[in-house]
Amino acid sequence: MxxxxxxxxxxxxxxxxxxxxxxxxxxxxxxxxxxxxxxxxxxxxxxxxxxxxxxxxxxxxxxxxxxxxxxxxxxxxxxxxxxxxxxxxxxxxxxxxxxxxxxxxxxxxxxxxxxxxxxxxxxxxxxxxxxxxRPFVPAVPGRSAFGGRQLHTVEYRSPRDFAGQRAIVVGGGNSGAQIAADLAYDAEPTWVTQRPPRFLADDIDGRALFDAATARRRALDEGRTDTGGVASLGDIVAVQPVRDARDAGALKASPMFVRLDRGGARWADGTRADADVIIWCTGxxxxxxxxxxxxxxxxxxxxxxxxxxxxxxxxxxxxxxxxxxxxxxxxxxxxxxxxxxxxxxxxxxxx
CATH class of the missing domain: 3.50.50.60 (FAD/NAD(P)-binding domain)
Structure with missing residues (x-):
């Protein structure tokens, strides 16, 4: 046809x-x-x-x-x-x-x-x-050796699916923060980010983000200095569940691990975290x-x-x-x- x-x-x-x-x-x-x-x-x-x-x-x-x-x-x-x-x-x-x-x-x-x-x-x-x-998962050393479950943001649904499990959530953006906050009370999450998380001010929401993106595009089109757009404000919108977990001390980020092994993740200083599941919130x-x-x-x-x-x-x-x-x-x-x-x-x- x-x-x-x-x-x-x-x-x-x-x-x-x-x-x-x-x-x-x-x-x-x-x-x-x-x-x-x-x-x-x-x-x-x-x-x-x-x-x-x-x-x-x-x-x-x-x-x-x-x-x-x-x-x-x-x-x-x-x-x-x-x-x-x-x-x-x-x-x-x-x-x-x-x-x-x-x-x-x-x-x-x-x-x-x-x-x-x-x-x-x-x-x-x-x-x-x-x-x-088209979810992206980085080529982390040892990823294929990990013996637990691995999934991307697109496969995550509910903290009930991970009750009592040790979960490593990878990613310093909105999805990583939201899913780590979602798991904070049902599972045992370790939140891992490439750099220290940057929370936007609590009163900033999508309206301000759209205005920032538009202002950046206008500046670039007119040959003016790049304003930095949304990236200049931060990486994570402090929606209420994220704010609640952060203020309760349940949303603390660890630096990125250097490799995975069968049982979990290892850091450059020799510390490790055992894990049942890794959730890649990596874009x-x-x-x-x-x-x-x-x-x-x-x-x-x-x-x-x-x-x-x-x-x-x-x-x-x-x-x-x-x-x-x-x-x-x-x-x-x-x-x-x-x-x-x-x-x-x-x-x-x-x-």
């Missing part, structure tokens, strides 16, 4: 839906291809206690405010899933699922999107697959394997972009992968502006 349309959006999470909303407003004929069986994107796979960093009003996609979640200042992941499901339905976005895209190819004046459910030919493609589906990489046939990756693996548009394949836009595809574009509130800009460029091309 081969279909032709003006644009194909790959990915039906928050970035794909934001792109779809903007394309619909501009009258572009498009489809959204999503590999998941249900709406909600990566939020559907988050751990049970995960909450947003911002209130609902500051966590919305274009066109529709996120409703307040009763009893919660910061909405839970399940509330985000409900919001995205409703958003998709409200705007009648043409999402096809489950459809797994296998490759994007040049096909004359069109791009050909090959998927397990057929082929689409389009004048433009918006890649919005995010990073959740993600962009999920871009479907773009490999286009041959766009540079020396360091990134695809060069101007805004969201690929420099070497201007029919392709990348949306929602981080600041390199728009300030705070991997967040709910931050993806709206680059989605709007990408849709306008697509509309100029195809209409």
């Amino acid at each position: 081969t279909q032709t349309t003006q644009a194909v959006v790959i990915g039906g999470g928050q970035a794909g839906l934001a792109a779809g909303y903007q394309l619909r407003r501009l009258g572009v004929d498009f489809v959204i291809l999503d590999a998941q069986t249900q709406a909600g994107g990566a939020w559907r796979h988050a751990w049970d206690s995960l909450h947003l960093f911002s209130p609902a009003a500051y966590s919305s996609l274009p066109g529709r405010l996120m409703p307040i979640q009763t009893g919660e200042a910061y909405p839970a992941a399940r509330h985000v899933v409900d919001y995205l499901t409703d958003y998709e339905r409200r705007y009648n976005l043409p999402v096809h699922r489950p459809v797994r895209v296998e490759g994007v190819h040049r096909n004359g004046r069109l791009l050909r999107v090959e998927a397990d459910a057929g082929t689409w030919r389009a004048e433009a493609v918006v890649s919005a697959t995010g990073t959740w589906w 993600f990489r962009p999920a871009l394997s479907h773009l490999a046939p286009l041959g766009l990756r540079g020396q360091h693996g990134h695809i060069a972009v101007e805004g969201t548009r690929s420099v070497d394949e201007p029919r392709l836009h990348l949306l929602g992968y981080g600041d390199w595809t728009g300030p705070a574009s991997a967040t709910l509130i931050g993806v709206g502006r680059p989605a709007r800009d990408a849709a306008r460029t697509v509309a100029d091309l195809v209409l």
Whole structure:
């Protein structure tokens, strides 16, 4: 089955839906291809206690405010899933699922999107697959020798799964801090970070982070001094569970170990910690394997972009992968502006 349309959006999470909303407003004929069986994107796979960093009003996609979640200042992941499901339905976005895209190819004046459910030919493609589906685990010495269980953030669900176990949580970002705090009362966690953890001030939430990312991008675009953006403020948002564990003395970080062995971790000074499980909260990489046939990756693996548009394949836009595809574009509130800009460029091309 081969279909032709003006644009194909790959990915039906928050970035794909934001792109779809903007394309619909501009009258572009498009489809959204999503590999998941249900709406909600990566939020559907988050751990049970995960909450947003911002209130609902500051966590919305274009066109529709996120409703307040009763009893919660910061909405839970399940509330985000409900919001995205409703958003998709409200705007009648043409999402096809489950459809797994296998490759994007040049096909004359069109791009050909090959998927397990057929082929689409389009004048433009918006890649919005995010990073959740490509977890990163560092090559730590002895990792393969460890005799216990190892999992990444993407596999973590609840502290009940680790009750009474000795867990080493690796990672000094938000996920590492939140999961270490989550385990503090049910398991025996050791929190390990590459450098001493940097907590943002307790009154800073996602609103301030979005403003900082936007100000940095504006400064760079105008040739002014780099403000440092979010990184200048710290690494960890002090959401309430993290704050509670930190203030109770249950969230103390150890420096990174030098190696693993069968029973646990060893440090350079000879100390060790036995462990039943290691949870790698070590981040993600962009999920871009479907773009490999286009041959766009540079020396360091990134695809060069101007805004969201690929420099070497201007029919392709990348949306929602981080600041390199728009300030705070991997967040709910931050993806709206680059989605709007990408849709306008697509509309100029195809209409």
